[in-house]
Amino acid sequence: MEKKIMLGNEAIARGVWEAGVKLSSAYPGTPSTEISEVLATYKEVYTEWAPNEKVALEVAIGGSIAGVRTLACMKHVGLNVASDPLYTFSYTGVNGGCVIVVADDPGLASSQNEQDTRMIARSAHIPCIEPSDSQEAKDFIKIAYEISEKYDTPVIYRTTTKLAHSQSIVELYDRVEVEDKSYTRDFTKYVMMPSSAIGRHKVVEAREISLAEDCSNLSINKAEYNDTKIGFITSGIAYQYVKEVCPNASVLKLGMVNPLPKKLIQEFASKVDTLYVFEELEPVIEEQIKSWGIQVVGKDKFTKQGEYSANLLKKVLFGTDNIVFDKAETPNRPPILCPGCPHRCVFSVLNKLKIHAAGDIGCYTLGAVAPLNVIDTTICMGASISTLHGLEKAKGKDFIKNWVAVIGDSTFLHTGINSLINMVYNKATGTVIILDNRTTGMTGHQEHAATGKTLKGEETYAIDLAELCKAVGVKNVCTIDSFDIASLERKIKESVNGAELTVIIAKAPCALLKGQKFPYKCKADAEKCKKCGMCLKIGCPALTKQADGTIKIDETMCNGCGLCAKYCKFGAIEKVEV
Amino acid sequence: MNIMVVGVGGQGTLLTSRIIGKTALEQGYDVKLSEVHGMAQRGGSVVTFVRFGNKVYEPVCEEGEVDILISFERLEALRYAHFLKKDGIIICNDHRIDPMTVVIGAKEYPQGIIENLQKEHKIYTINGLEIAKELGNSKVLNSVVLGLSAKHIGFKEEDWLAVIEKTVPPKTIELNKTAFKRGYEI
Numbered sequence A: 001m002e003k004k005i006m007l008g009n010e011a012i013a014r015g016v017w018e019a020g021v022k023l024s025s026a027y028p029g030t031p032s033t034e035i036s037e038v039l040a041t042y043k044e045v046y047t048e049w050a051p052n053e054k055v056a057l058e059v060a061i062g063g064s065i066a067g068v069r070t071l072a073c074m075k076h077v078g079l080n081v082a083s084d085p086l087y088t089f090s091y092t093g094v095n096g097g098c099v100i101v102v103a104d105d106p107g108l109a110s111s112q113n114e115q116d117t118r119m120i121a122r123s124a125h126i127p128c129i130e131p132s133d134s135q136e137a138k139d140f141i142k143i144a145y146e147i148s149e150k151y152d153t154p155v156i157y158r159t160t161t162k163l164a165h166s167q168s169i170v171e172l173y174d175r176v177e178v179e180d181k182s183y184t185r186d187f188t189k190y191v192m193m194p195s196s197a198i199g200r201h202k203v204v205e206a207r208e209i210s211l212a213e214d215c216s217n218l219s220i221n222k223a224e225y226n227d228t229k230i231g232f233i234t235s236g237i238a239y240q241y242v243k244e245v246c247p248n249a250s251v252l253k254l255g256m257v258n259p260l261p262k263k264l265i266q267e268f269a270s271k272v273d274t275l276y277v278f279e280e281l282e283p284v285i286e287e288q289i290k291s292w293g294i295q296v297v298g299k300d301k302f303t304k305q306g307e308y309s310a311n312l313l314k315k316v317l318f319g320t321d322n323i324v325f326d327k328a329e330t331p332n333r334p335p336i337l338c339p340g341c342p343h344r345c346v347f348s349v350l351n352k353l354k355i356h357a358a359g360d361i362g363c364y365t366l367g368a369v370a371p372l373n374v375i376d377t378t379i380c381m382g383a384s385i386s387t388l389h390g391l392e393k394a395k396g397k398d399f400i401k402n403w404v405a406v407i408g409d410s411t412f413l414h415t416g417i418n419s420l421i422n423m424v425y426n427k428a429t430g431t432v433i434i435l436d437n438r439t440t441g442m443t444g445h446q447e448h449a450a451t452g453k454t455l456k457g458e459e460t461y462a463i464d465l466a467e468l469c470k471a472v473g474v475k476n477v478c479t480i481d482s483f484d485i486a487s488l489e490r491k492i493k494e495s496v497n498g499a500e501l502t503v504i505i506a507k508a509p510c511a512l513l514k515g516q517k518f519p520y521k522c523k524a525d526a527e528k529c530k531k532c533g534m535c536l537k538i539g540c541p542a543l544t545k546q547a548d549g550t551i552k553i554d555e556t557m558c559n560g561c562g563l564c565a566k567y568c569k570f571g572a573i574e575k576v577e578v
Numbered sequence B: 001m002n003i004m005v006v007g008v009g010g011q012g013t014l015l016t017s018r019i020i021g022k023t024a025l026e027q028g029y030d031v032k033l034s035e036v037h038g039m040a041q042r043g044g045s046v047v048t049f050v051r052f053g054n055k056v057y058e059p060v061c062e063e064g065e066v067d068i069l070i071s072f073e074r075l076e077a078l079r080y081a082h083f084l085k086k087d088g089i090i091i092c093n094d095h096r097i098d099p100m101t102v103v104i105g106a107k108e109y110p111q112g113i114i115e116n117l118q119k120e121h122k123i124y125t126i127n128g129l130e131i132a133k134e135l136g137n138s139k140v141l142n143s144v145v146l147g148l149s150a151k152h153i154g155f156k157e158e159d160w161l162a163v164i165e166k167t168v169p170p171k172t173i174e175l176n177k178t179a180f181k182r183g184y185e186i
Helices: A008-018 A033-039 A053-066 A076-081 A083-092 A117-124 A134-150 A194-217 A238-245 A262-271 A284-291 A310-318 A342-352 A363-368 A383-395 A409-425 A465-471 A485-497 A534-538 A563-567 B013-026 B074-083 B113-120 B128-134 B138-153 B157-167 B170-184
Strands: A003-007 A023-026 A046-049 A070-075 A098-104 A155-160 A166-171 A221-224 A227-235 A249-254 A256-258 A274-278 A356-358 A375-377 A403-408 A431-436 A476-481 A502-507 A520-524 A543-545 A551-553 A573-577 B002-008 B030-034 B045-053 B066-071 B084-093 B122-126
Touching: A003 A008, A003 A134, A003 B013, A008 A033, A008 A134, A008 A155, A008 A166, A023 A033, A023 A053, A033 A046, A033 A070, A053 A070, A053 A076, A053 A083, A053 A098, A070 A076, A076 A083, A076 A098, A076 A117, A083 A117, A083 A194, A098 A134, A117 A155, A117 A256, A117 A284, A134 A155, A134 A166, A166 B013, A194 A262, A221 A262, A227 A238, A227 A262, A227 A284, A238 A249, A238 A274, A238 A310, A249 A262, A256 A284, A274 A284, A342 A363, A342 A403, A342 A431, A342 A485, A342 A502, A342 A534, A342 A563, A356 A383, A363 A375, A363 A403, A375 A383, A383 A403, A383 A409, A383 A431, A403 A409, A403 A485, A409 A431, A409 A465, A431 A465, A431 A485, A465 A476, A465 A502, A476 A485, A485 A502, A520 A551, A534 A543, A534 A563, A563 A573, B002 B013, B002 B074, B013 B030, B013 B045, B013 B138, B013 B157, B045 B074, B066 B074, B066 B138, B074 B084, B074 B113, B084 B113, B084 B138, B113 B122, B122 B138, B128 B138, B128 B170, B138 B157, B138 B170, B157 B170
Parallel strands: A023 A046, A023 A070, A070 A098, A098 A155, A227 A249, A227 A274, A356 A375, A356 A403, A403 A431, A431 A502, A476 A502, B002 B066, B066 B084, B084 B122
Antiparallel strands: A003 A166, A166 B030, A221 A249, A520 A573, A543 A551, B002 B045, B030 B045
16 A cells, blocks of 8 residues: 655545545635645546635535535635535535535634634534544545535534644555436525525434434544543644653544534543543533533643644643753744735835735735834735725725725635725725735735636636726726836825725736746945945845945845835945846 | 754745655654645744654654754754754754844844854754855755755665655756765765
């Protein structure tokens, strides 16, 4: 049997392929993105990027109703966008099996909050499965599809950042083709008007009760009895920390975290002296167990915040850890916009004009930090435009004279377009800047509906963002090269002071896209440098101030974009051809 | 064995840890790796872990348990030195990249990092960038650093080279192998 070291996300994709899945739809989001990228390499599975998670889930629902196994993939906050179809999909159930992979981000490696998907699974009455390493990430997928079809329900497959982005050894199997199910019209199951939904709500409850009973015998819920002085109930990556610290303790490892296997938990609790529930984020398991009258140690000792670790558990259990050396005081190194990033051009202009920006989700959120300090708000995908609209409607036109909304191209198509329609409809006068870098940048360069390529790499129609904005009724739409900062400055000044809604599309490809390197390097001339520090205001990491106050440009980092040279009044920075 | 690879997003730490992981796997060990993707990759401080042994549970190394800290940048070596166990060692690419907090003058880049770390730790330094430039491509810096690290991790040189051959882009195989050897021979 072939063994391979695989990323959790790669293993999920492999499991999906092995399980005979035929259709997958997703929107990129860390830490879930690689699942779709890997899945796209298997020719047997139709895979696509949808404009947002709601669309992705609805596509998966359509495929399931048609009678094939389907997948939808997203990050935790993406499930909020998809929650409208999700809650009702729980009622209709499936035809072909359907799994929704949702990646949580405890520790906020790349997210705006730390919400716990298990809570949503509970409130939507959808079974939730959670693997603890790459092998399980692959194998549990097949079980998820079996449960989906046996119990006529979508299944949420919950992962976390550590699982998604760690690698461990996986045994590979072949794909097993699953026969397509036939489609039969059944409006009492698939048309969720009140008369049908009343009946389906009963089905949902009955389903959850029977699944709760059956899951005590499910192979992925496993009690490992060892020393019974201490017992742990745990799931996902937290299981690994327990085994690391207490290899001899008894552990009840839950592969299914909703519903909980009550019988199995009661039995386990009765056999151990002290029972700990070790779960990252919310006390989802703990509160249910406590409600059955069982004493457990949980969130009174373990935090609801961030990622867990073996040291965290060690400290609580033994009051000590293995740390030998003190942590040194060091200046932070937060993430920053890359050298050559076109977003920096727009932000440098906004900074110069002292304009606030309602921001959005993407690399450009980094415009919030020094020295750019431009972004004032970031809530969720698409919120920049509607937030700006709210500011205007609350305090009037004059209040937003020094405000704009900034949103990326992919984010604009995700949910920003709805907000723009609202601005047109409700007579807004604000300025929206679409930072069009021709890709979904932050998650690692995924295609979208305006790039002209599909997830599979096929050519397709590229939506013209300017025409789209005009079509919904924006009269003032212009496209400016992001590196043309003089035109940007002129247009932004004009539009924030104007009385009409304006969309400025600042367009230039992401500096990390293949073939986007400029054929130059920037060089600083110490003789001409007046040590004014203007070039440092753009926040390019390739520039540093030397001990004598002059500027040095790191040639290995410099992308040759020349933005720094544009801000030097003394001609001390030169673009040299390479 | 607990190995931690740190650096600045974009320096190639991820590929380095993947090669270490694959090499250990081919020697028959249980291996786990932990990586950083998404926002943190954009020029920020990045950390990857490689653990191998008979049985590995958690994919990350805990503070106080790292055998080898491989750093692609001086300040990052200092930032994560407290992860080392008592006799753990540091491999450091002797290079400075100012974080934005230093560029804008809010903080100062610490002076004498290597000398200070030497007081408590065994530290091996290498000017990987200079060697990589000599070889004609600054990007193979990670293979130079890997070469020096490989000597301290163990396994045979040919085992490492075989994995490099299978992992790096085909056009760069020879260059990366040469870069690895330059580090290995120090």
